[in-house]
Each structure stands twice: as C-alpha cells, then as structure tokens.
Amino acid sequence: MRELKILAVVVFFTLIMYIGVEPFAHSQMHPHVEPADYTFSDVDGLKDLKGDAKNGATLVQANCTACHSIISQNFPPVMDNASSAAAYGVVPPDLSTAGKLYNENYLAAFIKDPAKAGKVEHKYEDGAVHPMPKYDWMKASEIADMVAYLKSIAPETMTNKEVFADSCLRCHGIKYADMQKGTMNSITPSENLETYMGKIPPDLSQYIRSRSKSYLHEFINDPQKHLEGTAMPRVGLTKDAQEQVVAYMEEIGDSKKEQRNELGPKFLIYLLVFAIMAFLWKASKWRDVH
Numbered sequence: 001m002r003e004l005k006i007l008a009v010v011v012f013f014t015l016i017m018y019i020g021v022e023p024f025a026h027s028q029m030h031p032h033v034e035p036a037d038y039t040f041s042d043v044d045g046l047k048d049l050k051g052d053a054k055n056g057a058t059l060v061q062a063n064c065t066a067c068h069s070i071i072s073q074n075f076p077p078v079m080d081n082a083s084s085a086a087a088y089g090v091v092p093p094d095l096s097t098a099g100k101l102y103n104e105n106y107l108a109a110f111i112k113d114p115a116k117a118g119k120v121e122h123k124y125e126d127g128a129v130h131p132m133p134k135y136d137w138m139k140a141s142e143i144a145d146m147v148a149y150l151k152s153i154a155p156e157t158m159t160n161k162e163v164f165a166d167s168c169l170r171c172h173g174i175k176y177a178d179m180q181k182g183t184m185n186s187i188t189p190s191e192n193l194e195t196y197m198g199k200i201p202p203d204l205s206q207y208i209r210s211r212s213k214s215y216l217h218e219f220i221n222d223p224q225k226h227l228e229g230t231a232m233p234r235v236g237l238t239k240d241a242q243e244q245v246v247a248y249m250e251e252i253g254d255s256k257k258e259q260r261n262e263l264g265p266k267f268l269i270y271l272l273v274f275a276i277m278a279f280l281w282k283a284s285k286w287r288d289v290h
C-alpha cells in the first residue's frame with residue numbers, strides 16, 4: 001500500500017511538471033512565431049508586371065556582371081574569389097540559378113533595395129552601405145525585365161546540393177559534406193566574412209540536429225523572427241528551393257536517420273520480449289520465497 005502511495009505522489013508531481021511547467025518553459029524559451037511566408041507579402045515586388053527577358057538580358061549585362069558571374073551565359077567572374085571578397089565583404093553569388101532559387105517578388109524587391117528586402121537595414125544605419133547598390137532609380141518595368149531574364153536562363157531542376165551551394169555557401173560552410181577536399185567550406189574566406197557580418201557564420205553540418213525543421217524554415221525565410229538584430233540577411237527562397245536546402249542539411253547532418261527509424265520498432269519488440277522474460281523469471285524466483 002505504501003508503495004502505491006509513493007507511486008501516486010511521484011506520478012502526480014511528474015504530471016504537473018510535464019503538463020504545466022514544461023510547455024510553459026518551452027513557450028517562454030521558444031516564443032511562437034508566424035510560419036514562413038513564401039509569398040513575401042511584405043516586399044515591394046513585381047506588382048504583376050510581366051517583364052521582357054530580351055531587354056532584361058541587356059540590362060543585367062550592363063548593371064550586374066561587374067560583380068556577379070553568370071557562368072551558364074558565359075559571363076565569367078571578373079575577379080577571383082579572394083579579391084571579390086576583399087572588395088565586397090562577401091563573394092557575390094553567380095546568377096545562373098537566381099531565377100529558380102528566389103521568389104520573383106523578392107528578387108525584384110532585392111534588386112531595388114538589397115538591405116531592405118534582406119531585412120538588414122539595421123546594419124547600415126551609421127552611413128555604411130550595402131555592398132550591392134540599390135536599383136530603385138530604374139523603372140519598375142525594367143526591374144521586371146531583369147527578373148524575367150533571370151527566370152528565363154534558370155535551370156528547370158537542381159540537386160539539393162546545388163541549391164544549397166548557390167544560396168548559402170557564400171557565407172556558410174557545410175564541412176561534413178566533403179571533409180577530405182574541403183570543397184564545402186564557405187566560398188568567402190572567414191576573415192572577410194567576420195568583417196562583413198561581425199561574426200563568422202556557423203558551419204551548417206549539424207544544424208539539422210540542433211534546430212528543428214520548422215525552426216530552420218522560419219529562420220531562412222526571416223532570420224529576424226528568431227534572432228532579432230541578426231546580421232544574416234533573409235534569403236528569399238521559394239518554398240521548393242527552401243525544402244531542398246533543408247533536405248540537403250538533413251542528408252549531410254543526419255544521414256543515418258532512415259536506418260535509425262527502421263531500427264526503432266525492432267528495438268521496442270526486443271525490449272518487450274525481454275521485459276516479459278524478466279517478469280516470468282522474477283515470478284518464478286519469488287514463488288519459492290513467499
């Protein structure tokens with residue numbers, strides 16, 4: 001009888017902790033944030049303008065290729081990565097795939113005002129300027145032409161690795177992906193990144209384990225929601241591209257997940273069989289004692 005009372009007390013306090021205290025602590029430490037908004041409804045986007053890709057080609061060539069390579073269209077980088085990181089703080093991404101990676105409204109807003117679209121205006125309050133100039137002096141139709149051009153040259157499909165490399169690798173390494181050759185180090189050297197960002201962006205190999213998937217989706221879509229004042233710009237990926245990025249982080253950081261999931265039920269059956277055997281064994285021993 002005494003044991004039962006003790007058990008009841010333990011169960012009672014455990015339930016209070018589990019139902020009352022834990023969710024409360026969780027809600028305090030991880031305040032609820034709105035889910036990722038893949039429509040980027042807050043940006044000054046295309047406003048349904050349909051651009052002319054041909055005119056866009058001329059405009060992009062004239063305005064963007066001094067900093068950005070577009071390898072697929074035979075615009076090689078003007079400088080090597082080290083010089084370009086020294087000049088801009090971060091190596092500007094190749095634009096061959098931008099039309100596939102980024103939401104078109106976000107892309108238009110980013111071209112008009114990179115710091116605003118990326119939600120990093122707080123970094124440029126003391127007169128410093130974003131390394132990519134604003135193109136808000138151009139006509140809305142011209143911005144739409146450039147977006148149409150970038151979309152017209154973008155590949156139909158990309159691997160998860162390519163999506164990750166084109167949207168994150170200029171700032172973040174993911175070293176577990178390729179330990180020997182070190183080709184998945186960040187494209188920009190860390191010294192430059194430290195100056196540009198105020199800190200070295202973390203290696204992303206294990207973030208799929210230390211953060212939940214929903215956290216990663218919300219964070220990439222709008223880092224300010226979880227880390228207010230952070231230097232990481234919003235990366236305006238489409239839902240598909242973002243799912244590929246997170247899938248890649250899972251491939252690299254948690255490659256044994258499927259095997260683990262398969263093992264789970266087998267292990268539970270094993271425990272159950274042994275629990276029954278242990279119980280029978282105990283019963284047989286105690287029968288003689290009593």
Ligand code: HEC
Nearest residue numbers: 063064067088090092093098110111131132133234235236
């Ligand atoms: C003076 C150099 C410079 C010029 C000119 C320039 N950019 Fe950039 N661009 C950058 C840099 C640097 C970055 C990376 C900024 C960062 O990651 O913080 C960037 C980033 C981008 C991105 C990535 C956006 C994202 O959310 O990650 C796109 C797309 C882009 N530029 C398009 C363009 C287009 C289109 C043009 C021409 C209209 C252009 N850029 C002109 C320097 C430039």
Ligand code: HEC
Nearest residue numbers: 167168171172197201202207220227230231232233235245
């Ligand atoms: C222009 C540089 C830049 C780009 C591009 C960038 N990041 Fe970041 N990222 C940062 C910086 C800087 C931090 C550190 C933020 C801090 O601690 O305030 C960071 C932090 C993070 C974190 C850690 C968040 C946490 O909770 O501590 C994750 C996860 C992340 N980035 C994922 C990504 C992914 C995925 C991409 C590509 C879709 C990406 N980042 C693109 C600069 C960048």
